[in-house]
Amino acid sequence: MNFRPGRAHSAASADLFAKLAVELHDSDGVGETVDAVAQFALQALNCSHAGVALVVRGRPEVPAATDPMVAEIYQWQMACGVGPLVEAMRGDATLLVRDTATERRWPEWAAKVLSLGVRSVLDVPLSTAAGTVGILGLYNVEPDAFSADDEAIAHILARHASVAVATARNEESMAQAVDARKLVGQAMGILMERHGLDGDRAFAILKRYSQDTNTKLRDVAQELIDTRRLPR
Structure with a gap:
């Protein structure tokens, strides 16, 4: 089910996020929670791949990716310390790359991602009162794939994900x-x-x-x- 705010009825978005809320509530632990978020992104947004990177003991880790290519992109940025994921995590800010073929802010990262066939990237922070807990990464093989509507929906999804991750982590800590x-x-x-x-x-x-x-x-x-x- 693909969701576009400008084309679908508002009830469709409500139903979609209601479904997400149920899935996140029923998820068992942080791993299942972030996997549900990544899979939901494929339904709700114009992305061909998605993933979630979380901050664990001050360092990013990749607990969920819909394709091995996403994990490869994440791991490259973590090893090199450059790229939109790193910047989004540091600055708690959303970063949009419209086309990796023309991106100049992170040329080495752009060349790497372009070599994997990705043209558009949208990294959205998962934020709580305590700070950034992770990044929701969205990828598309087409250039300029993410619209303003996509970015707005991505922020809603990130808010849901932030609360769900914080809750799952708290429950795991209590269990431990x-x-x-x-x-x-x-x-x-x-x-x-x-x-x-x-x-x-x-x-x-x-x-x-x-x-x-x-x-x-x-x-x-x-x-x-x-x-x-x-x-x-």
Whole structure:
């Protein structure tokens, strides 16, 4: 289903984004969330390929791409540190390349992308109150493929994606925190049973080993559970 605001009834856009909201709500984790966004972009926008790059621990990663070529374009920019994705991520600004054959801002990047058959590029930041969390990248094999309507819809999609990614990350962090507490509790139980310690003393030992070995408390607990020994 292709959507064009100037040609389709407004109900079509409402239905399309309602469908996206349901898909994002039902997505299991960040990976499925960004994959749903990339696939939805193919339906809603005039793009032949799409992808999402996320900021992970201060560096961009590529969790979703509708074609290996998109991942190749992303990886090239990340390695070289130049290109619209890098600039959009740094400046939290949308960047449009109408034709890679005539693009002069990033000549090496443009030559690379042109060699892959891509002529038009639209990079839209995924932004939250905390800053830019990623980039939605849209690509077309035709020059000057993205209209003002496409850019407007891309911004709406990016807003949906930003909220969905932030929510998925928060849920994953909470799940990891719960798992860590369970592991630490199991490790404390082992120490308490084996050495006749109370809970406070068992936790203090785990914490000391974590600090002395510069190892996360969760990993110290996991090793104790797996090997019945504390890290050396």
